[in-house]
Amino acid sequence: MLASVHNEILRERLLLPGETVVVGVSGGNDSSALLHILVSLNEQYHYGWKLHAVHLNHGFRGEEARLDALYARELCESLGVAFHLFEFDVPAYMEQTGKGGQEASRDVRYGFYLRVAKEQGAAKLALAHHADDQVETILFRLVRGTRLHGLTGMPKRRWLEEGGIELVRPLLHKTRQELEAYCRENGLAPREDSSNHSRKYKRNLLRLDVMPLLAQVNERYREHILEAAEAIRQDDELLERLAREQLQKVLIAQKQDEIVLDLEAFQKCDVALQRRMITLILGYVSKQTEWSSQHVEAVLHISGGSRPSAQLHLPGELVVNRVYGRIHFCPKGREERIHMYCYDLPIPGSIWIEESKVWVHTKQLVRFTDWKRLQENEAVFDADRLPGPLFLRNRRPGDRLALFGTASGKKLKELLIDQKVPRAWRDRLPLLAAGEEVLWVPGLRRSATAPVTEQTRRLLYVRVEFGEDWREVFS
Template sequence: MLESVRNEIESKRLLLPGETIVVGVSGGNDSTALLHILATLNENYHYGWTLHAVHLNHGFRGEEARQDALYAKSLCEKLGVTFHLFEYDVPAYMEQTGMGGQEASREIRYRLYREVGTAQGATKLALAHHADDQVETILFRFVRGTRLQGLSGMPARRPLEDSNIELIRPLLHKTRQELEAYCLENELEPREDSSNQSRKYKRNLLRMDVMPLLASVNDRYREHILEAAEAFARDEAFLLQLALDQLKGVTTNTKPDEIVIDKDKFQTCDVALQRRMITLILSYLSKQTEWSSQHVETVLHMLGGSRPSAELHLPKQLVVSRMYGRILFRRTGREDRIHTYCYELAVPGVTRIDESKATVHTAYLEGPLDLERLPANEAVFDADHLPGALYLRNRKPGDRVTLFGQADGKKLKDLLIDAKFPRVWRDKLPLLTAGDEVILVPGVRRSAVAPVTGQTRRFLHVRVEFGEDWREVFS
């Protein structure tokens, strides 16, 4: 194990002698193995590394989490590694921000990694993701919806956002079973997080139920998926270089916080390169390497719109504006409260909305459902009387909803207030629109647009499924 990881580190130059390294340590099997391996290599081969372990008690599991922290601290004392313990009320942060548990936990962990790394002058952050994590990530992205970059898996190295630190993953070539054997061989007694056995988390479902089924089809499925991911990564790198070359030809102005491109030249490029050019621009302005395909698709949709001008607000303080023949990407210096998105629905089909943690199912029916019994997250429309194509977006100032029996409609803001809809969730709520009309506020109200009547011939059924994060909103 030690020689294999050492070869991986040296062949890819993941770590250099004398570096200061932050190591994420949960106390579980994988991070325990990683910390022990790095400390042992440092002692055996005199790399001169300075190791700092960061452990976060998320405030979810009470005494179990406190015991995890004690174990991680004890391990660091034995290995002579500086230990940084943090305790954070993640449930309160979730309530404050409207984030889900995993999203909020990740944001806080990475914030702490950056803080410790910056304070200690670290150049690297080492995390314990391994080959099984890689396969799980690729499968998860595949079933949730992704493109070639997502199917390439997690990179062995990438810049850590908002820092001068590089994130590395020295164990991507090792399996979970190999790391468990290493811990056993070295008489380590890592902690087991009980939440890893909960099927309420979708990734656990993949690991516990789906991956064993894949093994019954072909016990080398991991190897084949990882080989495919490596090929995807090479193809993606080639296409990204083509996109970079094309981007130089369509860019008219470049500043640290602003890029302007020629709209007509941009639209002559193949859409595969357009997507990658958008990603390159967003990454340059935000210093964030990973952008979801849905953010990119939102920008692409806006750029191809028929209106002469339009504006789109994205995370990381980015705004994209279309002004006649120009497309302006800029960083505003402030985080906008509303990150706008707008996705065209697959009809019939399934559309996943990452920003809202929601999935929309649409289907044509042969006849009407019992409309009186439909839950508030479903609706049936007269497909031939919809005023335009169907899109899902979040709210905009001035939105109104046409209600049955009200000619002038009602302000969306007032509708949500009357429904006692939590303020922190309002910007994430996906609205179904047709043309310029809001036709469904899922979980709240259907509009009076395209009602089903005795003359209806085509029935369109829409169902919005909300993720676990929304449970408290609709309970």
């Protein structure tokens, strides 16, 4: 046993010499074996590990739980391991949060693991999950509903969400039966958690009823499931890499909690990569760590809708919008309307429009000859034919634009829709106006007012400097 676990630790570099390691110790068979193994390896190979055992009394089993804690303390004292005992009213926490017993227990337990790890400067958290736990996890995910990644099981190592602490599982290659034999051989007398025999927990149904039946079909079912999981893991890593590469090709914009995709480019990708890209994005823009296949399918569904726009609200205050050829992932509230604004236009000069996050620059010219290079964010007017003082403002109800060759002009609202400007950006777009008349919609269209002709003697040149935020509007 010691040689096997030692080889696993070395091969995977799960623990390094001199590290401080927090060990989860429930007092049961598996965690007792893990702690004893780590202590034995530490003594035999002089690794200099500083071990800290953490035990939590969840407040579920009264005197039985107290005796578990007492056993865990005595075990640590006999092995010379620092012991950290915590008690927490998990049933009360369940009532407050609405979480189930196993989920709530895990939240609280990991919270104390991280607390001790930070206090002691630990680099690793070692847990005693073994091969039978792995098989149970894979089967449980399969019957509940999962994608390919879920069938890879628990990883041997992963970073926890906070604190820069790595969780490692040195016993994933050992069976429960092997660990029980180790405890007997080394004179350990682990505690047995009575809740492990309760069929009210669905995972227990798998362990107590389903897995024994699988053994009747094939005694080597564990081995075959784990072999399949390893093959799936390798396939999953390849697809994950392809999805990350493809995601970079369909990205329009990316911020800390916001991502915008090119819908057409996204839809050209294989649906398997689409699902993976969605999972990657959801993990990036939200603090929620796990997303179900239902969430991914919901995003996939609205991405392929026939209407010009669609919106989806997901857990964690996350909103997904499909608008005019783009898929926008952002926190709820990011797209709220901004207040009305109006600024005098300095001529000549520059002004920063905070609400729009743009600079507007103006110059007075005698002539303008570079018409072929005039960009959509630039406009030139006959300064002597402008209808009055100029302002920079956002849109207002009833705004119209007088267009060349039309008598009545066009409603600004219709223009923005035709130009596929996302709804969230329409109130931010700065307009050049004279009183109630809109002269120019930067990046889109200028009005027929004050055109430059052969009789023009003075010109007004206006340029709007759009930042990266506006890429999704004008790209």
